Amino acid sequence: MPRKSNKKRDDGRIAVQVYIGKTPEGKRKYKTVYGKTQKEADAKADEIRLKIRKGIDVSAANDIFGKWAADWIKIKASEVSKKRCDSYKNAVNHLNRYLEDVQVSKIRTADIQIVITDLSEKNPYTERPTSRGTLQIIKIAANQIFRLAIDNRVIDYNPAPAVRIPADAKSKRRQSLSKEQQQWIVETPHRAQRAAMLMMYAGLRRGELVSLMWGDISLDDKTISVNRAAESVNGKFVIKDSAKTDAGIRRIDIPKKLVDFLKAEYKESVYVCVNTKGQMHSESSWKTMWRSYLNDLNLKYGDFDFLEKTPKSKFDPSGIPFVIPKITPHQLRHTFATLLYLSGVDILNAKEQMGHADIKTTLEIYTHLDSEHKRKSMDKLDEYLNASRVQVK
Numbered sequence: 001m002p003r004k005s006n007k008k009r010d011d012g013r014i015a016v017q018v019y020i021g022k023t024p025e026g027k028r029k030y031k032t033v034y035g036k037t038q039k040e041a042d043a044k045a046d047e048i049r050l051k052i053r054k055g056i057d058v059s060a061a062n063d064i065f066g067k068w069a070a071d072w073i074k075i076k077a078s079e080v081s082k083k084r085c086d087s088y089k090n091a092v093n094h095l096n097r098y099l100e101d102v103q104v105s106k107i108r109t110a111d112i113q114i115v116i117t118d119l120s121e122k123n124p125y126t127e128r129p130t131s132r133g134t135l136q137i138i139k140i141a142a143n144q145i146f147r148l149a150i151d152n153r154v155i156d157y158n159p160a161p162a163v164r165i166p167a168d169a170k171s172k173r174r175q176s177l178s179k180e181q182q183q184w185i186v187e188t189p190h191r192a193q194r195a196a197m198l199m200m201y202a203g204l205r206r207g208e209l210v211s212l213m214w215g216d217i218s219l220d221d222k223t224i225s226v227n228r229a230a231e232s233v234n235g236k237f238v239i240k241d242s243a244k245t246d247a248g249i250r251r252i253d254i255p256k257k258l259v260d261f262l263k264a265e266y267k268e269s270v271y272v273c274v275n276t277k278g279q280m281h282s283e284s285s286w287k288t289m290w291r292s293y294l295n296d297l298n299l300k301y302g303d304f305d306f307l308e309k310t311p312k313s314k315f316d317p318s319g320i321p322f323v324i325p326k327i328t329p330h331q332l333r334h335t336f337a338t339l340l341y342l343s344g345v346d347i348l349n350a351k352e353q354m355g356h357a358d359i360k361t362t363l364e365i366y367t368h369l370d371s372e373h374k375r376k377s378m379d380k381l382d383e384y385l386n387a388s389r390v391q392v393k
Contacts (some may be wrong), residue, residue, distance in 0.1 A: 014038050016045040063154055065107060065145070066100035072145045081207065081231045081240070091134075094119060101317035104149050109159040112142050120166045132169040139163050176338035177331065184297050186257075186334075192293035194265055195273045198224075199329055201258040203336035205229065205353050206329045208248065209279050210237050212272045219259050224252045226355065235283045248355040290329075298324050334365075341369045 008014055014037065017030040069092045070132030077085050098115045099107060116138065119130040138261045143160035151160055176202070177185070185196045198204050204212065207229040216225045229248055230237040269278040275285040295314040304310050304325040333354075340350045351362040 012036070014078040016041040027109055063104050063149070064100065065102050065104045066096055068104055068149045068154070069100070069141075069145050071098060072141075072148050075148070076144075081229075082149075083231065084383060087134075087137055088141055089094060091138040092145075094138055095142055095145075096312070097124075105155050107159055109162045112139075112163045115142075116163055117166065121170045131172060132165060135165050135169055159259045169362075175331070176335040177327065181325070181327065181334065184301055185327075186261075187240065188297055188300060190293045191276075192289045194262075195289075195329075196263050196293070196327075196332055198272070199332035200335050202252050202254050203333050203337075203340075204252075205248070205333065205355070206286070207231055207237070207240075208355075209273055209329075210271075210286070211239050213270050214267050214270050214272055215270075217262065217272070219263055222254050222256070224254055224258050226250050228254065230280070235285065237281055237286075248357075250352055250355050252353055292379075294322075294326060295320070297327070298322050337365050338369060342368055342373075342385075 013034040015032050015034050015065075017032050019028060019030055022028055033041060033044035033047075034168050035044055073085070073089060073092060080088070095112075095115055099111060102111070116135055119138070119268040120135060121129060123130045139160060142163070143158065144154065146158040148159050149155050182200065185193065185200055195209055198209055198212070199206075202224050204224075204226070208226050211228045212224070212226075216227060217223075218225075226248060228239050230239045232238075238382065256343065268274070271280055273281065273282050275289070281289070292314075299311060299314045299320060304321075304323065307321075311318075314320060337350065337354060340353060345353070347362055347366050351359050354362060356362045
């Protein structure tokens, strides 16, 4: 049966109305589509009807990317730490530079790929290529924003998963501590040593460490139960709702070396790692403690042969140059991951011990370590072959 022809508008286009439902007040709603010909207008109307049958909210067809990005950030703010949320906001800022006013239904993989490719060549804020880690966060943000729009039936296609991170994008991966540096931690008493040992041999994040209580540690079972975490808010650490850190809630099996160390420690407070007053750390007290610790390590293990006189105290008024590599809390956590890898712990157990929400994070670390240590093994083979080479006369 032929379709009814619609009257041409003054601008020459043909309009077709499609029924899309009712308003909350019960009035019928229509969406109007236009075409230069009746056939073109009918095709657009059929496209709208198909979306409706799929459950797509066609009344939101004009929603722009910026609107859904803002909604997503509001949701993430209640689910992740402030630090993580700030990194997501930064990712959204990059995406919005290109896509903020574009209809979310019209964005394709190539549009997001342009964002990633441009940033990999030069970040407009730093004037340097964007690191692989930041590019991955931007891709994650895009993926979850489109996922949110799909869940709300605004679109039925997610263009983000097919985006590729350029192969030559550089990683800002911190190296784990060498065996010598690990001994520095073990052999140097300091207020921060307790924190360093727990990060290196239990893989605790700083936020988990600051809120850790002695009651969470079972030295008999050789375990640590991570039930809470703290985040820095206006310079103070605030314990987060445990329900928001489900991925990090875990029981860590700890080595005998850490057990023996903790047995000898004085339990002066409910919390394991505290400030000089025996209270939970603030951002500033943590930084002061860590700076003091690094200065002790620098004085004890630094090579000062280039100076006329070897310094005897970290309080030397003439100043002491910092000559050892600076050690960060995250580097100690990465050392724990490396120790798990070297001791043969499988990737699923490593994921649980590290408290990773996604096994892809653990896999990325293990893949990097696998590549790194295979290269070292081949270097040893090269050394052996060179040393045992027989000269032919």
